[in-house]
Amino acid sequence: MLKRFFIFCSGADTKILDSCSPGEQTKYAGIGATVFFTAVMAFIASSYALYTVFDNYLTAVLFGLIWGFLIFNLDRFIVSTIKKKNNFKSELLQATPRIILAVIIALVIAKPLEIKIFEKEINRVLLEQKNDMTLANREQIATQFNPQIAALDAEIASLKEEVAAKETEVNALYSTYIAEAEGTAGTKRLGKGPVYAEKREKHDAELLALQELKATNAEKIKAAEETIASLNTEYEARVNDSQPVIDGFDGLMARINALNKLPFLPSLFIMLLFLAIETAPIIAKLLSPKGAYDLKLEEEESALQTWVAQQLQQRELILQTDTEVNNRMYADIAEEQELYNYKRKKARELLQLQADAFYNKQKQVLG
Template sequence: MENNFYEHKRSTRLMRLFWKAAGADRYILERSTYGDQVKYVCLGGIIMATGVMAAIAGGYAFYTIFEPKGNAIDSFQTVSGIEGSYDRTDIATAIKACIFGLIWGAIIFNIDRFIVTSTGKGDGTEAITRKELVGALPRLIMGAIIALTISKPVEIRMFKTEIDVALHEKQIQQQQLYKANIDSIFKGEIKKKELTQERFFKRIHDLDVISDTLRSRIAWENSHGGCKGKCLLFIDQRKQNQEEKQTIENDPEFKKVRSELDGLEKERSRKLAESDKVAAGLDGLLERIKLAHEKAGWIISIFVTLLFMTIELTPIFFKLMLIKSPYDYLEENIKELIKANQGIEIKHNYYPDGEGIERDLVINHEVLKMLKEKVKLLETQSELSAKAIDAWKDKKLQDIEEHPEDYIAEQ
């Protein structure tokens, strides 16, 4: 039958995509009003936009967490001598972040789609009653959590320049603090070893001073009468000094102290060389979120979060505020037709349960029909089996009367 009072708008591929995202029925929408079509296009568009934002935020958060750590500000020098900064993108991490972002966006998209499609239309009026709000509360909480996870990575990207500068300052402070701690840890142990070593060095120094004095005396004696008497005594004493010095240098305790001191110096140098790595470790997602709150202030931070929360929760409130339209009546009609075609009857508020709440009675006529047929078939089969057994019994009794010898065993 032709429709002369209303011409349905032809749906485009983009409209059908948004309808699918909103969980709407294309068959019904194409037979509904243009206003209904636009409503579900907007609803699907918000859900898809949320998924895209989640993909971008998730990918950026993944990259921030797993990117190679370094100074928050990498500087370079231009031809004119002016220093600037640039971001070094790690390709491998960026590819992984893109893959994770797509997966995360798909997860959030499907969760949002489920939340919106599972949210009813309330009482069909624009007003959101307390009962509707309580019923939608679990979905609102889930939506708020999703909005929070999306807003924070976007927030740290919005204030990246300010965060990088503040983070660079904190990294320098952390580096200096780390070096001071390392020095304080090794200083006491090194001082002990140096004092022990100093005792050996002092004796060696004293022996060197005495040997130098003896060498001068020996030279003077040689120039004034030859090497004899005192000169030979000086030579012998100098020789003893050299032997004692060599004994000290070969002393196991002296060698052990020197070895331990060298080991401590090397270990301290190695620890100090790690100061850059320790400072770079400060560059994490949590630290950036903290700095974003410090630099942006709590008002702007809350505003950004509320902005994304509004985008995330709008579809839920939107559905609660929807007034019943031709699409809803057509959908209910099709549902009733499907139930009738499948032999499903629902008697609403048919009986109260133990808590006094009225419950619906669901009657599945198709199931009852199959059940009755099955019961009748089993009863008929039982009746036929009984008749067959009786007939078999009569036949056997007749055979016994005619040929009893066949049924008696000889002893």
């Protein structure tokens, strides 16, 4: 039963092949098995490739089956249409378009399977690319917020420097009036005299101004820090919103590009393997000697061509004979006097009718 199925896959005429030797049947069963398993590999490859596109098992399997049947039909057609002749160059010329088509099919089948075979290595390359894209994305988004944040940081630093400068000034005034009281500077008189009171008053005024400046700048610093926090929150939200796009960067094209970044030699070997599998039935037919099946098929086709040629020749002879008979028959009729007199009578009547019609027409015009 399995042998019959593989023979069907080979596209051979089972009626002719049944009359051939078991060895001939085995040869075509082997060709059919190659065609069948190539279609199975095409189904697996296309299902995986389509799963990376649709991310749905049912859709991937459905379209994978359609693609597998398409490849099966193409391979079966390619193998079944190669006819063995006694001229290898003629056979090779006949098979060249089919070999090119087989090569294209092999390349289409091989690529998704390469992606599956090297899946771990491809995932590593994709991870590196995603990390680079994440960093680049954060930097790109940061360029939209950094100028505002930098301006706010500079404003905060300026406010703090203003308070620090005021504190330095107040501290200097404090040291001045203390030194005046101790008699170590200024008038160098020990005690709290008028100069001391003046310097103390000035210090107290500046201290009050410092306290007001601190309160005012603290509010400004708080507002700036809140704005910075808001900008940072917005920045993180923008990053988080765009991250799923980067995380989803693992489609078919991304995996093909990642595969191209891996060493070429292993991928080449897999591609050559599928080329060998896909072209094996055609090469086997070209290299195999002309067998009993080829001879019987040629005999049947030759018999059909002969029968068609005979039918065409017979139709041509029938037409030629019928033409000659008709020519002779009409020649004999043309010599009969009775037919001449009858046609002469009818011609006279026709001329009379034409003359009467012309007379009546002219009479109406003139009259």
